[in-house]
Amino acid sequence: MTHRSPNLAVLGLQWGDEGKGKLVDLLAAGFRHVVRFQGGNNAGHTVVVAGQSIALHQVPSGALHQGCFLVVGSGVLLNLGVFRQELDRLAQRGIDLSDRLLLSDKAHLILPHHIALDQGREGGAIKIGTTGRGIGPAYEFKAARMGVRLADLLHPDTLADRIRPGYEEVRLRLNNPSALPSLEAVMKELMDQAAPLLPFIGDSQGHLMEAWGRQEPILFEGAQATLLDLDHGTYPFVTSSSCSIGGLFTGTGMPPKALGTVVGVAKAYTTRVGAGPMPSELFDATGERLREAGREFGTTTGRPRRCGWFDAPITAHACRTNGVDGLAIMKLDVLDGFDQVGVVVGYRDGEGGLVKRLPACASDWDHLRPEVRMLKGWSRPTRGLQRLEDLAPEARAYMDVLSECCSTPIAYLSTGPDRAEGFTLPGSCLEGRL
Numbered sequence: 001m002t003h004r005s006p007n008l009a010v011l012g013l014q015w016g017d018e019g020k021g022k023l024v025d026l027l028a029a030g031f032r033h034v035v036r037f038q039g040g041n042n043a044g045h046t047v048v049v050a051g052q053s054i055a056l057h058q059v060p061s062g063a064l065h066q067g068c069f070l071v072v073g074s075g076v077l078l079n080l081g082v083f084r085q086e087l088d089r090l091a092q093r094g095i096d097l098s099d100r101l102l103l104s105d106k107a108h109l110i111l112p113h114h115i116a117l118d119q120g121r122e123g124g125a126i127k128i129g130t131t132g133r134g135i136g137p138a139y140e141f142k143a144a145r146m147g148v149r150l151a152d153l154l155h156p157d158t159l160a161d162r163i164r165p166g167y168e169e170v171r172l173r174l175n176n177p178s179a180l181p182s183l184e185a186v187m188k189e190l191m192d193q194a195a196p197l198l199p200f201i202g203d204s205q206g207h208l209m210e211a212w213g214r215q216e217p218i219l220f221e222g223a224q225a226t227l228l229d230l231d232h233g234t235y236p237f238v239t240s241s242s243c244s245i246g247g248l249f250t251g252t253g254m255p256p257k258a259l260g261t262v263v264g265v266a267k268a269y270t271t272r273v274g275a276g277p278m279p280s281e282l283f284d285a286t287g288e289r290l291r292e293a294g295r296e297f298g299t300t301t302g303r304p305r306r307c308g309w310f311d312a313p314i315t316a317h318a319c320r321t322n323g324v325d326g327l328a329i330m331k332l333d334v335l336d337g338f339d340q341v342g343v344v345v346g347y348r349d350g351e352g353g354l355v356k357r358l359p360a361c362a363s364d365w366d367h368l369r370p371e372v373r374m375l376k377g378w379s380r381p382t383r384g385l386q387r388l389e390d391l392a393p394e395a396r397a398y399m400d401v402l403s404e405c406c407s408t409p410i411a412y413l414s415t416g417p418d419r420a421e422g423f424t425l426p427g428s429c430l431e432g433r434l
Ligand code: IMP
Pocket: 015, 016, 017, 042, 043, 044, 128, 129, 130, 131, 132, 133, 134, 135, 136, 223, 224, 228, 237, 238, 239, 240, 273, 274, 275
C-alpha cells in the first residue's frame, strides 16, 4: 500500500448543485472505480459532452468513461424505477453499464409509501422544500429499522415481511391512506423493476476493499453538499444523509485511511433550492442576473434556485468539516461582465458584531445580515479559458480572496460547462490528475 492513497473524494461545499458532476466526469478517466455513497434521486448531476448535456441522478458520474467501474454504496437510496429509466437513457446513447456496475446489497430502497409521506408532509405545516422523492422517509425508516435493503430483493419469500412494517406505519400517518397502492401492488411493481437488476446486487464493500488492496484508484462522488448535511448543515433545512466526509466512510464501509485527497467543489457564487437560511441571497436584479446567466434551475425538479454572492463563512465551514485539500471553483464565467462582484465575508448579528460561526439553531439565522465585500469585476471574459495566466487580474484577485477566506488553495477553475472549459492550478492537489 502506498503511503498516500491515490483515492480521491469530490464533495460539495455549499447547498448542492456546485458542479460536482462535471469534475467527477473529468477526473473519472484517471480512476478505475467511481463510487456514490449517499443520497438518492434527489441528486442531479449534469455532465456536458460536446455541447450535449446528460443528467444523471443515481448512476455515478463516471458512467461516460468505458473504463470506469461504477459502484453504488451502502449509504445510497435507490428508486429502482428511476434507476432503470436512467440506465435505458444511457443505453440509448450507446453507454452500456452491464459489465461495470455493482449495487450494494446494503443500499436501501425508496418505496412508493416513502414518496407519499414526503409529499404529504410538504403539503402540511412544515415545509423543507424537499425534492419530493421520498428521501427523508426512506432514511428515517432505515434508522427506525423498518427499511428495505437491496439484499431483501434476493429473498422474495421474506420481502413482504420487510416492507410491511414501514408500509403500515405510513398508512397510519397519512391523511389519505387509500391513495396508496396496496402492499401487493407495491411488491409486484418492485419485483418487476428489480428483475433485470438482481445480477448487479452484491458486496460493494468487499469489491472496494479488494480494489484498494490492488491499488486501483477509487473516486468517491458526493451528492448534495455540506450545508445540506444532516449534522453539519443548516438543520432542519437539510437532506437526510451525511453528505460530508463522514458519510463517505459509513456509506462505503471503507476506512478513513483509504482516502488520500479531498477536493471541495463550490460555485464562484452561491445558490440554494428549497427553504432555509441563505444570508447571501439577493432578491434584486443582481440575483436574477446570476440565475439567468448561470441557468440556475434544478436538474431534478426544475425549480428556480435562490442566488447570491459567494458566502465565505459557509464555504470555510465546509472546507474545515471535510478537511479539503483543494477547492474546485465552478462557473467563474457566470460572473463575467459584472462591474462588481461580492463576497460575503461574515454576518452582522443583531448587536452589529461580525460573526463567522454558523448558528446551530435555525431561528438564529434570521438575525444575521450578510457583510459583503465588493471587488472590482473583470472586463476580459473568463469563458473557456484554460490557463491561469490568461485570467484578467481582477478575476485572479477574486479567486485569491475566495481561497484566503476559506484558508484552502484553489485546485481547479471551471470557466464553462464543457469538459474543455477550465483548468487545474499548478502545484495543487489536482495537478496532473485531469
Ligand atoms: P430532500 O433531499 O429531497 O429531502 O430535500 C431536502 C433539501 O435538500 C431540500 O432543500 C432540497 O431542495 C435539497 N436538496 C436535495 N438534493 C439536492 C441536490 O442534489 N441539490 C440541491 N439541493 C438538494
